[in-house]
Amino acid sequence: MTFSKILIAxxxxxxxxxxxxxxxxxYATVAVFSDADRDALHVRQADSAVHIGGSSAAESYLRxxxxxxxxxxSGAAAVHPGYGFLSENPDFAQACLDAGLVFxxxxxxxxxxxxxxxxAKRRMQDAGVPCAPGYLGAPEDDDAVLIAQGxxxxxxxxxxxxxxxxxxxxxxxxxxxxxxxxxxxxxxEALSAFGNxxxxxxxxxxxxxxxxxxxxxxxHGHAVHLGERDCTAQRRRQKVIEEAPSPIVGPAQxxxxxxxxxxxxxxxxxxxxxxVEFIVDAQGRHYFLDMNTRLQVEHPVTELITGLDLVxxxxxxxxxxxxPLAQADIRFTxxxxxxxxxxxxxxxxxxxxxxxxxxxxxEVLPGSGVRIDHGLQEGDTVSxxxxxxxxxxxxxxxxxxxxxxxxxxxxVHTPLLGLRNNSRFLADLxxxxxxxxxxxxxxxxxxxAEQGAALLQLAQPSDTAWLAAALALLAAQGHSWRSDSxxxxxMGLQCGEQLRRLRLHPDRHGGVAMTLLAHxxxxxxxxxxVQASVxxxxxxxxxxxxxxxxxxxxxxxxxxxxxTQVHLALGGDCFVIHEPSAFPASHSAQDPGRAxxxxxxxxxxxxxxxxxxxxxxxxxxxxxxxxxEMWLCAQAPGTVSxxxxxxxxxxxxxxxxxxxxxxxxxxxx
Numbered sequence: 214m215t216f217s218k219i220l221i222a223x224x225x226x227x228x229x230x231x232x233x234x235x236x237x238x239x240y241a242t243v244a245v246f247s248d249a250d251r252d253a254l255h256v257r258q259a260d261s262a263v264h265i266g267g268s269s270a271a272e273s274y275l276r277x278x279x280x281x282x283x284x285x286x287s288g289a290a291a292v293h294p295g296y297g298f299l300s301e302n303p304d305f306a307q308a309c310l311d312a313g314l315v316f317x318x319x320x321x322x323x324x325x326x327x328x329x330x331x332x333a334k335r336r337m338q339d340a341g342v343p344c345a346p347g348y349l350g351a352p353e354d355d356d357a358v359l360i361a362q363g364x365x366x367x368x369x370x371x372x373x374x375x376x377x378x379x380x381x382x383x384x385x386x387x388x389x390x391x392x393x394x395x396x397x398x399x400x401x402e403a404l405s406a407f408g409n410x411x412x413x414x415x416x417x418x419x420x421x422x423x424x425x426x427x428x429x430x431x432x433h434g435h436a437v438h439l440g441e442r443d444c445t446a447q448r449r450r451q452k453v454i455e456e457a458p459s460p461i462v463g464p465a466q467x468x469x470x471x472x473x474x475x476x477x478x479x480x481x482x483x484x485x486x487x488x489v490e491f492i493v494d495a496q497g498r499h500y501f502l503d504m505n506t507r508l509q510v511e512h513p514v515t516e517l518i519t520g521l522d523l524v525x526x527x528x529x530x531x532x533x534x535x536x537p538l539a540q541a542d543i544r545f546t547x548x549x550x551x552x553x554x555x556x557x558x559x560x561x562x563x564x565x566x567x568x569x570x571x572x573x574x575x576e577v578l579p580g581s582g583v584r585i586d587h588g589l590q591e592g593d594t595v596s597x598x599x600x601x602x603x604x605x606x607x608x609x610x611x612x613x614x615x616x617x618x619x620x621x622x623x624x625v626h627t628p629l630l631g632l633r634n635n636s637r638f639l640a641d642l643x644x645x646x647x648x649x650x651x652x653x654x655x656x657x658x659x660x661x662a663e664q665g666a667a668l669l670q671l672a673q674p675s676d677t678a679w680l681a682a683a684l685a686l687l688a689a690q691g692h693s694w695r696s697d698s699x700x701x702x703x704m705g706l707q708c709g710e711q712l713r714r715l716r717l718h719p720d721r722h723g724g725v726a727m728t729l730l731a732h733x734x735x736x737x738x739x740x741x742x743v744q745a746s747v748x749x750x751x752x753x754x755x756x757x758x759x760x761x762x763x764x765x766x767x768x769x770x771x772x773x774x775x776x777t778q779v780h781l782a783l784g785g786d787c788f789v790i791h792e793p794s795a796f797p798a799s800h801s802a803q804d805p806g807r808a809x810x811x812x813x814x815x816x817x818x819x820x821x822x823x824x825x826x827x828x829x830x831x832x833x834x835x836x837x838x839x840x841x842e843m844w845l846c847a848q849a850p851g852t853v854s855x856x857x858x859x860x861x862x863x864x865x866x867x868x869x870x871x872x873x874x875x876x877x878x879x880x881x882x
Contacts, residue, residue, distance in 0.1 A: 214533040216290035216315050217241060221259070222280045222305075223295030225588035226604060227508075228255035231293050234524035243287040245280060247273035249596045254588045263287055268598050269815075269863075274298045277305050281312050291315035291531065293524075297600060300507040301328050317531040319485050319506050326481040327504040331375045331413045337501045340480040342473045345492065345500040350375055350413035356396050362414055363392050369417040372396055374403030374410075380450035381406040385417065402842070405817065418492045418500065420654040423447065424459050425490040425505075426474035427515045427523075430483045431530045437540045438471035439515050439523075444490075446648065448563060448658040453635075454642065455511035456550040457518050460613060460651035461493070470499055477504060485530050486512075486523055492655075510553065510605065513584060517549035517609040547609055548616045552624065552639040554587075554604040556595045559638035560671035562662070565601045565838045567813050567866065568632030569594050571769050571780055572753060575604070575627050582609040582616070583623045595632055597813040597838040597863075603634070617643050628767055628782035640785050641668050671709075674788050676729055676741050677759065679706060679713050682779045682790040683727065684757050685768035687717070688750045689777075708790045722746075805848035808871040810864045814838025819860055821871070825853045833871055836864065851875040 218241040221228045232242045232255065244259035249268035256262045263283035266273035273279065275298055284292060292309050294300035294317070303324040309316040318324070327333045331349035338344055348362040363370050363386065372395045374382025382403030384395035396412060404410040422445040430436035443459035444452045458467070474489035488509045490502040512523050526537065556566045570593045575585040587604035595603060606623050610616035624640045645668060647653055661668055674682075683704055701718040716728040724746035748756040748763065755768040767782040778791035817837040821827060827847040836843050855872040858864060 214315055214531065216532070218243060218260075218287070218289045219291045219293055219317070219528075220245065220280070220284045220287060220289035221255070221293050221295060222274070222299055223293075223297065224250055224253065224255055224274060224599065226586045226602075227295040227297075227510075227588075229258055229588045230586050231295060231524055232258050234522055235293075235528065238525060238528060240528070243283065243289045245274070245283050247598070249594075249598055253593065254590045257590075261287055268596065270298060270598060277302075277308050280305075281308060281314075284309075284312070284314055289314070291317055293317040293527070294507065296505075296507045296510060301505070303328060315531050317485070317527050319483050319487060323481045323483045324506045327483075327487075327506050329375050330373060330503050331411075333503055334413075334501065336480050337477055340476050342477050342480075342501045343499060345416050345418060345502075347415035348413060350411055352411045354412065356393060359396050359412060359414065360392055364389060366414060366416055369419055370395075371415045371417045372399040373413050373415060374399060374407060375413050376403065376407040376409040376411065382412075383450050401818075405837075418494045420656065421445075421492045421494050422459070422461060422653070423452075423490065423502075423655050424462060424470065424493050424499065425488045425509070426470055427509070427512070428474050428478045428483070428487050428489055429523075429526055429530070429536060430478050430485065430487075431536045432484055432533055433535050435536050435539075436475045436478050436483070437536060437538065437543060438474050439519055439521070439543060440545050441467060441470060442488075442509075442511055442514055444511065445653045445655055446642065446658065447655050448662070450655070452511065452553065453658065454550060454552050454639065454648070455514055456548065456613070456616070457514040458545060458548065461497075466497065466499070473499070473501070477501065486527050510602070511551050513586060513605065513607045514549035514551050517584070517607065518545050518547055519543060520546070547611050548613045549607060549609045550613075550616045550620050550643075551605050551607040552620060552643070553602050553635075554606060554629065554639070555635045556601045556603050556632055557635055558633040559635045559669055563635075564843065565597065565812055565814075566633045567595050567597050567838075570629065571631030571771075572767055572782070573627075573629050577623075581623075582619050583607070584609070585623070585627065589629075597815075603629070606639075617649065625785035628785075628787055630767065630769060630780045630782055630787060634787075637672060637785055637787070638668070672786055673711060674708050674713075674786070674790065675783075677764070678781060678783050678786065678788055679715070679729055679790070680727055680743065680745060680759060681755065681757060681764070681766050681768065681783055682706060682781050682788070683715050683717070684725075684745060684747050685750065685755050685766075685770060685779050685781070686777060686792055687725070688747045688755075689770040689779075705793055706790055707793055708788050716740075806851070806873050806875050807869055808833055808845045808847075808873070810836050810866055810868045810870055811843050811845070812836065812838045813866045814843075814864065816858045816860055816862045816864060816870070817842065819856065819858065821853050821856070823853050823856050827851060827853060827873065834858070836870075845870065847873060849873070849875045 220243040221231045235242050242259045244256050244262040245265045246256045265279035299305040303321040306316045307321040370386045372384045384399040386392040386395040400410040427439040442457045444455045446454040477489045486508050488505040491499040493499045557563045577583045584607040608616045608620035621640050704715045706713050714730040718726040729741040743759050745759045755766045769780040781788050814836045818835040828850050831847045833845045851873040854874045858870050
């Protein structure tokens with residue numbers, strides 16, 4: 214099973230991660246890329262690269278034929294699937310073997326046994342691994358069968374696709390009246406994501422903790438576990454922050470869960486890296502959820518507390534070598550936490566975001582305990598075609614408090630500018646008492662969202678942010694203030710809906726007295742008055758002083774339809790603040806007669822036709838992007854006068870999708 218060149222059938226940060234280890238071991242690497250990824254970082258880092266199709270995953274990374282052809286053309290003898298895409302597809306694993314390629318993952322039979330969640334639970338029950346009560350489903354089940362089984366099991370329930378993973382094809386039902394809708398939604402998403410609409414039901418362990426065990430097995434019958442990871446901080450069943458070890462798991466429970474995870478792997482003849490996922494209830498009892506037959510997004514935290522390279526282990530096992538260590542030789546030291554940096558807006562329902570990366574400089578100081586896995590470079594465009602995770606920021610410390618502090622600092626010092634992202638939310642979550650005190654549950658973030666918690670309220674610019682933006686704009690415009698003849702003048706600034714006005718009075722020493730007012734029409738009762746100066750402004754790095762206190766920020770100046778704008782990163786916050794044009798274009802209020810795409814994505818469902826009468830709030834159509842469904846609803850009663858899309862169409866953000874002839878208001882009585 215010798216090989217010297219590896220094709221990575223993936224993209225982004227995971228492809229870059231695999232390339233790093235493969236190169237350190239002397240392997241040549243081959244990248245594959247779609248139209249959208251022609252200039253991506255993983256393409257540049259690999260020794261060679263092969264184009265495999267269009268921008269969407271279905272046109273490229275999910276094409277088994279294209280990936281195998283790329284391996285043939287490049288001379289690769291092994292394929293690493295990464296995670297996502299084809300990584301848990303047993304047909305792909307089998308196709309690689311049939312083509313004479315080494316598949317760097319488990320055998321197809323093990324993938325089939327664990328990839329079907331219902332079959333996996335049956336195997337686990339036979340192996341003595343504890344499982345939560347549920348109904349395992351069958352392909353022939355209709356909605357009536359599932360509803361009857363759900364009523365018998367009781368609530369809350371989780372409706373789950375038997376195929377796939379990553380939170381797709383899952384819906385929660387808290388009562389009988391919501392079960393039908395949960396079944397319909399889960400089946401639709403499962404068919405779209407996996408081509409398989411078979412569903413199962415599982416009693417939901419409410420307010421539980423999601424704990425997973427990293428396992429490894431070789432081709433010689435040996436299997437070990439590498440400890441647990443706590444993945445409880447989730448939103449909509451998508452992991453947000455992961456850590457190792459779990460703050461609630463002690464040595465005895467670790468040993469018990471580890472033994473069950475190893476038994477699960479051995480029961481299906483597993484080889485390579487895998488993760489056995491458990492839910493732990495309030496009494497500390499653990500129940501098998503499923504097994505991910507691949508490397509996990511969160512594998513770096515295990516690497517940091519064990520000192521091991523899991524990709525290296527994968528390559529050695531695939532080459533036929535025995536596991537490097539026995540269970541008794543594996544040691545756990547310190548604490549590691551990983552935060553997933555997503556291109557999404559936490560303050561707008563976690564809506565996925567697209568756009569160009571204007572600033573991204575993930576430099577890490579030696580000895581800082583920080584690691585950043587990413588596949589980004591400045592100038593890249595984050596598209597709607599793939600998962601919204603763009604990077605992982607990981608910190609290691611001697612204890613949990615040490616790791617949290619380092620991770621928060623890393624997020625502050627590594628801003629991503631150009632598109633909205635969840636960096637500030639991650640830093641705030643790490644500081645929240647529920648996280649700090651290990652009191653999170655898998656539904657806590659969703660509960661906060663429903664309650665409108667402060668953690669999910671958009672931050673507004675501080676006085677310092679307004680002043681820094683003004684200084685950056687003045688410096689970029691080439692103002693020279695070394696003259697007593699320069700008169701005071703006003704500057705208007707805007708961030709979102711918030712307006713501020715500054716009165717500036719330059720002095721002969723190159724500084725400026727700044728008075729921060731409320732907005733153009735009304736001054737605050739006690740305006741903020743400071744003395745400020747720009748010390749340097751080069752390459753986007755702004756150093757400035759306010760009342761003698763020197764500070765730093767990232768400030769990128771650009772033009773926009775609304776005037777001159779500055780992308781500002783200061784103290785962990787990122788804002789787009791602009792100086793409005795003297796001749797702004799008029800902007801009318803949102804037109805209820807036009808339904809526009811909230812983001813770039815794919816139209817997954819259309820529920821109305823031209824001529825249909827609609828009522829206020831009625832669902833019209835759904836746009837899907839980055840694993841998220843966004844429904845457009847009628848903003849007023851009326852009649853659909855035109856439809857401009859059909860299911861499957863790709864649309865840009867703001868595209869006109871449907872038009873409604875709004876009904877006249879009822880006459881006054």
